[in-house]
Amino acid sequence: MKLRLKHKFAGFTLDLDLEAGSGITALFGRSGAGKSTIINAIAGLLRPDEGYLEVDGTVLMDTTRGLHMPPHKRRFGTVFQDARLFAHLTVAQNLDFGTRYAPRGTSVPRAEVIDLLGLAGLLDRAPNTLSGGEKQRTALGRALLSAPRMLLMDEPLASLDSARKHEILPYLEHLRDGPLNLPILYVSHAVDEITRLADTLIVIKKGHIAAQGPLRDVMSDPAAVPLIGVREAGSVIEATVQSHDADGLSTLRLRGGNLVLPGVMAAVGTTLRLRIKAQDVMIARTRPEGISALNILAARIIGIHAGAGPGAAVTLDVGGEQILARITGRAVSALGLEVGTSCFAVLKSTAIAQSSIGR
Amino acid sequence: MKLRLKHKFAGFTLDLDLEAGSGITALFGRSGAGKSTIINAIAGLLRPDEGYLEVDGTVLMDTTRGLHMPPHKRRFGTVFQDARLFAHLTVAQNLDFGTRYAPRGTSVPRAEVIDLLGLAGLLDRAPNTLSGGEKQRTALGRALLSAPRMLLMDEPLASLDSARKHEILPYLEHLRDGPLNLPILYVSHAVDEITRLADTLIVIKKGHIAAQGPLRDVMSDPAAVPLIGVREAGSVIEATVQSHDADGLSTLRLRGGNLVLPGVMAAVGTTLRLRIKAQDVMIARTRPEGISALNILAARIIGIHAGAGPGAAVTLDVGGEQILARITGRAVSALGLEVGTSCFAVLKSTAIAQSSIGR
Amino acid sequence: QPVNSPPVTVFAAASLRDALSEIATKYPAEVTLSFAGSGTLARQIDAGAPADVVILAHRDWSAWLSQRGLILNGTQTEIAGGRLVLVGAADAPDLSVANADTLLAALDGGRLAIGQRDGVPAGAYAREWLTDIDAWDTLLPQLAETDSVRAALALVAVGAAPLGVVYASDAVAEARVRVVYTVPDESHSAIRYPAAAVTEAGRPFLTLLSSPAAAAIFAKYGFTP
Amino acid sequence: MTLDAVAWEALRLSLWVALWATIIAVPLALWVAWLLARKEFYGKSLLNALVHLPLVLPPVVTGYVLLVIFSPNAPVGATLAAVGLTLAFKWTGAVLAAIVMGFPLMVRAMRLAIEAVDPRIEDAAATLGASRVGVFTRVTLPLIAPGILAGAVMGFAKAMGEFGATITFVANIPGQTQTLPIAIWTALQIPGGEGKAAAMALLSCAVALGAVFLSEGLARRVAVRISGAS
Amino acid sequence: MTLDAVAWEALRLSLWVALWATIIAVPLALWVAWLLARKEFYGKSLLNALVHLPLVLPPVVTGYVLLVIFSPNAPVGATLAAVGLTLAFKWTGAVLAAIVMGFPLMVRAMRLAIEAVDPRIEDAAATLGASRVGVFTRVTLPLIAPGILAGAVMGFAKAMGEFGATITFVANIPGQTQTLPIAIWTALQIPGGEGKAAAMALLSCAVALGAVFLSEGLARRVAVRISGAS
């Protein structure tokens, strides 16, 4: 997908040029940054002052040529920030609204979606009687069942509890990776959702692009830390499932060693993506003994990036993978850390959230 | 506040009895648990089948006596899950809507609220042109400026970025603690918001109360871990600011020792509430040396609670404070931990989120 | 000329408008004219309308009024009369003889426009005439009845109906129609405009209406004495 | 106070005319209402004003204008007659008069309903694959159903009551154009006809009230579905 | 085609009557519309039907009914006359006739607008401290302003055009009750009066169109504020 947009509202200007591969692209940015406006332009609901959109080599919009493919032809199933359910239809009818427009052959298993979203008991209900989260789930189901060519999701999980979120996220991954191979554009404030899902990360700031690129590159760029939020920054690494152990833990192999994590739901041999928050990584000069952390990896410091505050972002090389650690400046001096220092990265087994493990 | 409610919707029954002190009471529960219904009943917008509500000794609702004080007399400023702005008014007019009903003398500083919520540039705008987060902020401001007797907030920060959230949360604390002494009922899925703010925590499950009590009690109850979510569980402890150091770190004293944290915005001598997530605590048999974690506290194990999965919740006594640690079962046996074992709790300085520090 | 001439309000049948307006100028005091259909006028008088004089287009309604004692006894008088004519389009030929056959032929499948047979006076007269010449039953399916004689005239004028039965006074001013046959007076009850005073104040105007000056004006607008 | 054959015949005709007028006018009015509510075009204000005209003009004038336009001698009337559609002196003309007179009422009701639909809901339907027609029939139309119903009832009621334009345009031909209002008026033109007129007026009321009740019932069902039993 | 003093006088009177009818009927219609849209009460269907009656009955019948009720000879009319309010054969009666005839149109428009307001927005206002009256005047009323405007325009237009009920109830007295439609009808009663009638009809149209344009302009300003410039 290639998108070029220029649009002016009184007091706000959107001007950007973005490129997203297949898979899941995350749009990240503060409130009012322009995320929903971008979604609307891509869906075909907003005619920008200037714009160009190309998907899979087909040009869908090109204001210079007056080209504007109408939304229904684009079939970019959209989950809006507000649910926008059809008030005159039941939940079931809302869910089925788009199915008749789905191209022959492509079908999303209805029962599975209903089950996943916990909508089974609500099928006959009027949207007006639903709770906030129920509305959002119905809207999500409706978009999924329309078998869209691409999914545009504007904070689709914002009003869901984390348990439900963690049921839905793997399903989105499945849509991306499964037979549907569905590209997804995903707006979220929640960094753990993004890092779990996204292949490409685009950070929007006041209508412009502040950073964009493959998730791993953007996330492990110390310069991006302030954009993403100090507490959410971290690195994304790849690991292969090596074994599932009797005590419920799984062992994963990464380039620099092994990681032991609470049971990972993936077959042995699968390669997973792990997000390791910088603040979950400790650095030790000597290998700590008698500590509950099961993951201690030999590392070498390849960068120290002192921030504005009392913290420092330390980039570690762990057998070729980069891992970001956020520690205090006081610890940096106390331990005498500098570029080139050999050390150990200490990670708690439980510190790597299930939600940040993506396939 | 004393509330007793019974209400039936087709397929959903609310039946609960709850009590909340002054300060901030959090309602926590999965989507569809009944949180918004409770808020509506308290605000006076829903007449329950059976109900009794008493605030500060005044009975506002008692269905047995046919008593139902109308919403405008209750003046429980409500921030709804959907913003519900007045479409015919500008943002400024929306903000000022309730001011004329505010009792003489009570006033919330308008400029301060506008600034806090980042609404200064939007005052002349029509609500329809606002972004999702801007709408929510306006709704929040509107409720604050009506100088309510109590604030009811239904996921007020769900569509805000975390930077904005971290600006607003201290303000809510200020409302609670400052001259207004405003009681707040706060619905949220975000455990870090809740633990930061709440004095009382009420967990709702399918229309019933699953747990209720002072935040610290509910949070450090290992039995509540599955209700709150494994990854969010943790303990809440009190600590006093002892010094602010030159390198930007602050030292806090707690009963079992000192904690070093990135700069805390509170005067020396202030007592703060810290939330320590169970998964951020490591346990070591011997005091680790040469490690970046600055906080190593002597502890004694007073409980080990093996969960269903590979994890275990270990309750530590740190100089009289209870701290919950979540480690793997493998580590428990590797380290030979059992009740009574002396050990060390290891906490990273950066692991205690600013957002989980409350006054 | 009446010595004592108070201002009067006259409720009158609509077809008299131009004639009455001119006569009113001869009255030394103010005259307020209110025009409507005869039935409406009669009911308004019954309801206490502020009329001093009432002039109707049909005897039935004036009888209805006097029966109810709504008009001053002995003031009833017929101030003018009219003639019934058959009109056709401007280029229509004269009809020398009028009977069921000639009328049907002239209509050529079209309709005969008349005022509503019971309610509109002109329609009632037309019905009497057609009954008299034994054409009523034959023509019944081909009638177009209207709410006023003016509407009947309009139907002929715009060509919706080939023929219509109207007053001679109506035909005078409409250029798009011509009189193709004049109905003999004796074939229907006399066309009279009954007038009466409703209040004492109405008497002087009633006197004016019966004057020769008024008669001349009525004649000018196509009415008969 | 008895109802004779004339009255029943007039009632039958009135119902027939009102039914047809409603059936024909609803889609037309809907289209115009949609244009006025959603589109910007040259002459929009004029169209809007035109729609309101029959409200402002005395009905007799409207009837006269119709007569002039649709008389068999006039170009429009002649053309229609050539394709077999005669309006003059036919119940079809009564239908036309009822449509014209009821149009402003219908358009207004529908337009208000359309303006109350949030276009963002329609946008959502489009992203799910619904074409413009699909969005209209599956989303807009059901959402404005109460407004359409309201407009239809207004149109039906007006058609049941229309007098001035009808009698001027198509005269008073029993069985063809003598609708109930015309029959009532006729009865009132005869001294002593009040009883008969009253009986027919009551009949007219009864029918209209039936229609109003029916429509309210329908509207309630639609509304319950939309707003939910709260 | 010239306009004489009679025409201007009729126009003045029509404007006067329509203005008063609109001013009086708007709050009444709003109240009835609100009752019908928001309240459940015994006799609601009846009220609803009653409001529709003037639409269904031939205007002459409505006028006749008014005459029977408000004539100086009838109890109601006599009582009103005693307190100094005479309706029959006065411009005040023309106002009443215009109100009655326009009522169904006004109520419908306003009712549709009220039904489109989301009660949850009103709830929000109540939690901010606004009493029922406060909620109505500060939230409901501005939100339904376009509907009120639409209703007012319909009522005004109808009042400008009302003929049958008016001439029956208050007769055709120049300067008192001869409104523009009645003057037009009177002109049409005499052969050759078409020109004068047409001139007056155009005048009537011009005024009505002016009102429609004005109201559209107002409505647009209100609507822009509500839906935002998107």
Ligand SMILES: Nc1ncnc2c1ncn2[C@@H]1O[C@H](COP(=O)(O)OP(=O)(O)OP(=O)(O)O)[C@@H](O)[C@H]1O
């Ligand atoms: N019609 C409009 N007129 C003026 N400004 C507008 C309009 N629509 C959007 N904006 C402004 O454009 C900016 C971007 O809006 P957008 O909805 O894209 O934000 P967002 O990134 O989705 O924010 P959020 O996370 O709060 O939903 C906002 O500041 C908004 O106020």
Ligand SMILES: Nc1ncnc2c1ncn2[C@@H]1O[C@H](COP(=O)(O)OP(=O)(O)OP(=O)(O)O)[C@@H](O)[C@H]1O
């Ligand atoms: N009018 C109604 N009719 C039937 N069921 C209803 C009605 N209103 C609410 N419910 C049901 O009651 C339950 C509680 O709703 P409520 O809105 O209180 O949930 P909630 O806890 O606020 O959820 P969320 O976090 O998703 O907003 C839901 O299952 C909802 O579907």
Ligand code: MOO
């Ligand atoms: O416009 Mo009328 O006066 O109801 O036929």
Ligand SMILES: [Mg+2]
């Ligand atoms: Mg947005």
Ligand SMILES: [Mg+2]
């Ligand atoms: Mg809720």
